[in-house]
Amino acid sequence: MLDIAYETVVAVVGITAILASIGVIVCASPIYSALYLIGNMTCLALLFLLYNAEFIAAVQIIVYAGAVMILFLFIIALLGAKKEERDTSSLQIPMALSFVVLLFGELLMAMTVGKTNPVEGKFSVDFIQQVGSARAIGVELFSRHLIPFELASALLLVATVGIICLAKFPLSPVKRRTR
Amino acid sequence: MGFLALSFLGAVLDKKQVGLVACSAVGLAFLVAFWALTDLMNLEPAERIGHVEVLYPWITSGKFHLDLSVLIDPLSVFMLMIITGVGFVIHVYSIGYMNDDPEYSRFMSYMNLFIFSMSVLVMAADFFFLIVGWALVGLASYLLIGFYSEKRSAVLAARKAFVMNVIGDVGMVVAAYVIFQNFGSLNYVDVFAKAPEMYLPNSDAILLITFLLLVGAFAKSAQIPLHTWLPDAMEGPTPVSALIHAATMVTAGVYLIARCSVLYELAPYTMYLIATVGGITAIFAATIGLVQNDIKRVIAYSTMSQLGYMFLAVGIGMFGLGMFHLMTHAFFKALLFLSAGSVIHGMSGEQDIRKMGGLMAIMPLTFISFLIGSLSLIGFPLTSGYFSKEAIIISAWHAPMGNIFFWGLAVVTAGLTGFYSFRIFFFAFMGKQKDPNAHPHESPVVMTLPLMILAFLSLIAGGLGHDVLEFLSPVFGGHVPPHHEDGLLEGITLTLGAVGVIAALGLYLTDEERVKFVKDMLLPVHEILYRKYYIDELYDFFLVQPTKAIGKFLEEKAERQGIDFVVDQVAEKVKETSEGLSQWQSGKVRVYALNMVGGAVMILMFLVFY
Amino acid sequence: MGTDFILFVSASVFCIGATGFMIRKNPLVMFMSVELMLNSVNLLLVGFSKELNSLDGQIFALLIMTVAAAEVVVGLAIILTIFRTRHDLDVDNINTLKG
Numbered sequence: 001m002l003d004i005a006y007e008t009v010v011a012v013v014g015i016t017a018i019l020a021s022i023g024v025i026v027c028a029s030p031i032y033s034a035l036y037l038i039g040n041m042t043c044l045a046l047l048f049l050l051y052n053a054e055f056i057a058a059v060q061i062i063v064y065a066g067a068v069m070i071l072f073l074f075i076i077a078l079l080g081a082k083k084e085e086r087d088t089s090s091l092q093i094p095m096a097l098s099f100v101v102l103l104f105g106e107l108l109m110a111m112t113v114g115k116t117n118p119v120e121g122k123f124s125v126d127f128i129q130q131v132g133s134a135r136a137i138g139v140e141l142f143s144r145h146l147i148p149f150e151l152a153s154a155l156l157l158v159a160t161v162g163i164i165c166l167a168k169f170p171l172s173p174v175k176r177r178t179r
Numbered sequence: 180m181g182f183l184a185l186s187f188l189g190a191v192l193d194k195k196q197v198g199l200v201a202c203s204a205v206g207l208a209f210l211v212a213f214w215a216l217t218d219l220m221n222l223e224p225a226e227r228i229g230h231v232e233v234l235y236p237w238i239t240s241g242k243f244h245l246d247l248s249v250l251i252d253p254l255s256v257f258m259l260m261i262i263t264g265v266g267f268v269i270h271v272y273s274i275g276y277m278n279d280d281p282e283y284s285r286f287m288s289y290m291n292l293f294i295f296s297m298s299v300l301v302m303a304a305d306f307f308f309l310i311v312g313w314a315l316v317g318l319a320s321y322l323l324i325g326f327y328s329e330k331r332s333a334v335l336a337a338r339k340a341f342v343m344n345v346i347g348d349v350g351m352v353v354a355a356y357v358i359f360q361n362f363g364s365l366n367y368v369d370v371f372a373k374a375p376e377m378y379l380p381n382s383d384a385i386l387l388i389t390f391l392l393l394v395g396a397f398a399k400s401a402q403i404p405l406h407t408w409l410p411d412a413m414e415g416p417t418p419v420s421a422l423i424h425a426a427t428m429v430t431a432g433v434y435l436i437a438r439c440s441v442l443y444e445l446a447p448y449t450m451y452l453i454a455t456v457g458g459i460t461a462i463f464a465a466t467i468g469l470v471q472n473d474i475k476r477v478i479a480y481s482t483m484s485q486l487g488y489m490f491l492a493v494g495i496g497m498f499g500l501g502m503f504h505l506m507t508h509a510f511f512k513a514l515l516f517l518s519a520g521s522v523i524h525g526m527s528g529e530q531d532i533r534k535m536g537g538l539m540a541i542m543p544l545t546f547i548s549f550l551i552g553s554l555s556l557i558g559f560p561l562t563s564g565y566f567s568k569e570a571i572i573i574s575a576w577h578a579p580m581g582n583i584f585f586w587g588l589a590v591v592t593a594g595l596t597g598f599y600s601f602r603i604f605f606f607a608f609m610g611k612q613k614d615p616n617a618h619p620h621e622s623p624v625v626m627t628l629p630l631m632i633l634a635f636l637s638l639i640a641g642g643l644g645h646d647v648l649e650f651l652s653p654v655f656g657g658h659v660p661p662h663h664e665d666g667l668l669e670g671i672t673l674t675l676g677a678v679g680v681i682a683a684l685g686l687y688l689t690d691e692e693r694v695k696f697v698k699d700m701l702l703p704v705h706e707i708l709y710r711k712y713y714i715d716e717l718y719d720f721f722l723v724q725p726t727k728a729i730g731k732f733l734e735e736k737a738e739r740q741g742i743d744f745v746v747d748q749v750a751e752k753v754k755e756t757s758e759g760l761s762q763w764q765s766g767k768v769r770v771y772a773l774n775m776v777g778g779a780v781m782i783l784m785f786l787v788f789y
Numbered sequence: 790m791g792t793d794f795i796l797f798v799s800a801s802v803f804c805i806g807a808t809g810f811m812i813r814k815n816p817l818v819m820f821m822s823v824e825l826m827l828n829s830v831n832l833l834l835v836g837f838s839k840e841l842n843s844l845d846g847q848i849f850a851l852l853i854m855t856v857a858a859a860e861v862v863v864g865l866a867i868i869l870t871i872f873r874t875r876h877d878l879d880v881d882n883i884n885t886l887k888g
Contacts, residue, residue, distance in 0.1 A: 014798040021802045021825050025809030030817045037821045040802070044828055051795070053835045056847050060831075063854055068824070068861050075865050076817060079872055092769060096811035099776050100804045106783045107800040111793065124842045133847075140844045141851070148848075152855040159859035163866040768819070773811050 010050050017043035034072050041065045052125050054133040209263035250304035250367060253650050257502065258301040258434055261509050262427050266294045268629040272517050273418040275626035276524055286326060290422065293319035297427050301434060305365040306355040309435075313351055313395065316431065317344035320423050324415040336411035343408040347398025354391035357384070371441040380445050389442055389449040392435060400432030400486050402460045409483055413475040417520030420475055421513045424482060430505045433489045437498045444496070454494025458575075458588035461487025465595035469602070472531050474519050477603050481556065482512055484592060491585060492571045499648040500574060504567035506647065507640050511555035511564055514633035518549035521626055522607055546608050548630040553600040555637045558593060563640035568593070795836035802829035814879050816868050820861065827857045 020043060023036035041064045048057035128136050141149055270290060277286050296319050300312025321344075325337030355365060361384050362370045362377075378385050396402075401409035409429065413420055423429070436443055436453065443450055461484045468480035485508050492501035525542055555564035572593065575585040806825030813819050831850040838846030 010794065014794060017798055018801045018805070021805045024821055024825060025805060025813060025818070030815055030821075033818045033821055037824065040825065041828065044832055047795070047798070047832060048835050051835050051839045053838065053847050053850075056831075056835055056850050059851065059854060063858060064824070064828070068858060071861065071865060072817065072821065075869065078869070079817075092773060093812050096773055096776070096808055099773065099780050099811075100808045102780045103776065103783065103807065104800060104804045106780065106787050107804070108797075109787045110783070111796050111800070125839065127842075128844075136844055137847055137851070141848055145848050148852060152852055155859050156855060159862050162863050166863075166866040166870055769811055769814070776807050776811060 006050070010047065013043050013046045013050070017047065030076050031073075034069060034076060037072075038065050038069050041069070052128060052133070055137050056133075058134075209260075209267050213260065250302060254434075254438060254502070255301050257506075257647070257650065259298060261430075261506055262294065262297050262301065265509050265513050265633075266290075266297075266422060266427065268632055269418050269422045269513060269517065272421075272520070272626050272629040273416075275623050276418055276520055277416060286323075286416065289319060289322045289326065290418070293323060293423065293428075297431070300431060304367055306351075306358060306367070306370075307365050309438075310348070310351050310355060313399070313431070314348055316399075316428055317341060317348065320344070320412070320419075320428055323419040323423060324412045326415055326419065330414065332411075333414040336408070336414040340408040340412050343398050343405050346405060347395040350391045350394025350398070354388055354395065357388050357391065361388070367438070371439075374441055374445060378445060381448055382445075385442060385445045386449060389439070389446040390452075392439060392442075393449060393453065396432030396435045397456070398432075399435075400429045400490070401483050402432070402456050402486065402490060403463060410471075410476050410479045413473070413479050417475065417516060417523060420479070421516035421520065424479060424516075427509070429482060429486055430489070430509065433486070433493060433501055433505050436490075436493045437502055440493075440498045443493075450494050450496065452494075454491050454585055457487045457490025457492075457494050458585050458592075459487070460484070461491065461592040462588050462595070463487075465592045465599065468599040469595060474522065474531075474603055474607065475516070477599060478512070478515050478519055481515075481596065481600060482508075484596065485512065485556075487592070488568060488571050488589065491575060491589060495574060495585065497571065497574045500567065500570050503647050504571055507555070507563040507567040507637070510633055510640050511552045511562075511637040514548055514630065514637050515552035515556065517626070517630055517633065518545050518552055521545040521630065522549075524626070544627045544630060548627075548634040549604065549608065551634045551637055553604050556600050557597045563637050792836050792840045795832060799829045799833040799836070802826075802832070816871075817865075820864055820868075824857065824861070827853055 017040050020036050020040035024033045024040060027033045027036060041060060045057045045060040045065065048054075048060055270287075273286065273290065293316065296312055296315030298312075299308060300316055303309040303312055317340075321337050321341040324340050325334050327333045358370060359365055362373050364370060364373075374385070394405075398405040409424055412424055415423075443453075464480045464483035464487060468477050468484065471477045471480060485504070489501045489504050489508070492498075492504060521542065522545060525545070551562070555562040558564045558568040572586065572589045575589045576583065803826050806822045806829065809822030809825065810819050813822065831853055834846035834850045834853070836846075838844060838850075
């Protein structure tokens with residue numbers, strides 16, 4: 001009974017995520033796209049929660065749905081939410097769609113291959129539930145994965161310096177080189 | 180100790196504009212290395228080897244496993260002590276030397292990069308990171324040699340050094356590949372443990388590996404025939420010459436052979452090759468050094484010559500002695516270079532020893548340190564050079580793999596060393612001032628203080644000989660090399676050294692007429708030596724000119740008549756096609772994205788269906 | 790249901806994101822599409838992390854989030870700068886790289 005309820009929730013949330021992502025790309029106005037993206041991210045956070053990754057779910061909500069999307073909304077507010085006109089002339093859209101359909105088909109094919117030589121770790125569901133997701137991740141992150149963690153922090157620092165440079169020294173208008 | 184290593188790397192990576200920060204980073208690194216040293220000293224000798232600190236398991240792919248790890252054993256800590264210690268002193272010195280350079284901070288950050296790369300090189304626990312450090316060191320030296328980028332000769336010298344080093348890099352990479360093929364691992368510990376069991380001495384695989392590694396070592400350490408970059412590298416600022424081309428980088432080759440001593444002991448043939456090349460390089464460089472007029476070039480040739488000694492030492496199986504000479508050489512050669520830099524600084528950039536003279540009274544501190552450096556270089560009794568060089572020369576005769584040929588090379592070189600080092604000494608410091616326009620002055624204290632430290636080390640380091648050998652012995656199979664006593668041989672060496680000095684004294688301290696007379700008498704020899712045995716010309720003649728000639732021939736015959744016509748036609752068609760294609764290159768991000776996804780689809784199709 | 794479903798959702802979201810990146814002209818929406826793609830990979834990693842009883846996938850997801858955050862910040866700053874200099878938000882008009 002519980003299993004069926006769980007499966008149903010997973011299915012509903014997953015399909016909502018897909019629908020929301022379709023919403024992101026079909027809305028003409030960027031503000032609606034942003035709202036759909038928030039919806040998509042929330043769904044993904046729920047899926048993370050259902051898949052035993054409480055910590056990642058929390059981070060997803062805080063970082064993505066919180067910080068990143070607020071940034072998006074700010075920028076949209078700053079630049080104005082103009083509707084974009086569709087391009088009707090070029091081959092771009094049909095080409096893109098056919099490529100993506102191919103890609104999706106290939107991904108589905110790849111899924112049918114099944115497991116190849118999996119390496120089982122020691123963090124079973126029970127274990128994680130026992131010690132807590134945040135604690136398990138913390139221990140792993142600060143012991144085995146310390147260096148990537150430090151590098152990530154360095155990356156954030158570099159990004160900060162980069163945007164300060166961009167914001168502080170405005171570029172001069174682009175001049176086209178004549179050929 | 181893992182944290183220790185990490186903090187060390189972090190400290191060196193820290194590049195800041197101010198010299199103070201750069202210096203303190205290296206100073207801190209030195210302290211950490213010192214701490215590691217005391218840690219090691221507290222362990223029993225047998226426990227001292229093979230402390231591999233795994234920082235991060237990086238790549239695991241099938242059989243191939245790669246960890247980001249550092250090796251802490253007597254050899255790496257010993258090298259670290261030298262690199263960071265001498266590096267620190269040189270950093271302090273460059274504060275003074277580069278003080279009025281507009282690109283001071285760029286210089287300092289390159290120097291820090293160099294120290295960092297060198298630390299990666301010596302602390303690597305496997306051949307992969309050895310190569311990473313190796314290439315990084317090559318890059319750092321390229322940047323430093325070409326530091327005066329507005330000077331064409333400097334840029335050319337930097338390029339030459341880089342190309343020569345890349346020859347070595349290729350050797351190293353291929354060696355690593357062969358090692359992985361044979362041992363299934365790149366880890367020092369695994370490889371060295373397996374090698375004696377898997378292979379007989381002088382088997383093909385071992386010979387191949389050792390030879391390929393040797394190519395790398397020769398390129399880095401400027402041994403014949405890959406030596407031509409080192410003298411040209413003197414175009415860089417003097418602290419660079421001291422840091423890279425005397426104290427640390429060029430010794431990487433010696434370090435490499437010492438590190439792989441297990442492999443080399445299995446390959447006596449390669450050992451003979453090393454010893455022979457080392458001995459020949461020693462005497463070859465010393466003879467060229469006799470006639471050069473640029474103060475830094477003379478010291479550069481003397482460096483090559485001393486490196487020859489080190490290779491000779493490791494070539495006859497005296498790894499500990501090679502490392503010991505590496506240490507004393509780092510001290511006294513850095514001292515010599517920095518003193519020379521002080522002279523150049525005082526003479527406002529003049530490097531030609533013929534224009535110097537009478538500096539003894541004006542620059543007393545530099546004078547004393549240069550004197551100590553020279554004495555140490557020629558192996559004057561009780562200076563550090565005496566202990567290490569003398570030991571090598573005597574071992575060249577007495578060690579199991581030594582013979583009279585090696586000894587002869589070494590001992591003649593000792594005589595030549597005496598001559599050329601005192602030649603520049605007399606030129607620069609004695610006699611009268613030759614250029615009336617120069618206004619030499621003593622260097623500031625931030626430059627003389629490092630000189631004094633290094634002078635002190637050059638004097639006393641020799642006494643550490645036995646301790647160093649004992650400290651390093653676990654790495655080299657656990658035995659301290661026997662100390663050979665042979666008063667007669669020692670006497671011969673000293674006499675020859677003294678003869679060299681006296682000859683220089685007799686020639687250059689008296690009058691110019693005699694110099695001229697001797698020069699005229701030996702004119703052909705002088706010319707050959709001055710032209711460095713025409714090695715550069717040989718390269719030019721055998722490699723560059725034929726290539727050019729072939730090129731010219733092809734240009735005249737094949738190119739003009741045959742190919743040009745076809746090419747013109749092809750060009751027309753290509754032009755037409757590319758005009759069509761350039762429509763594709765629309766500059767629009769979305770179209771590029773479309774193409775990218777298209778490519779991904781193709782690749783995935785291949786993966787899925789194949 | 791289980792990992793297969795997660796794979797399906799992930800593949801769908803990825804493809805939708807790729808489509809969005811290719812057919813939209815507003816750089817903000819293009820960025821959102823990139824976020825979709827990155828997120829779908831996160832989902833995949835978390836799914837496999839559970840499947841294989843390993844935390845490595847979750848840690849990778851964490852690092853991807855860091856990278857994505859940095860990328861969004863820099864990207865939006867670039868968009869802002871472009872807008873300041875050109876007063877135009879259509880990527881098709883930005884074709885200085887045209888060959």
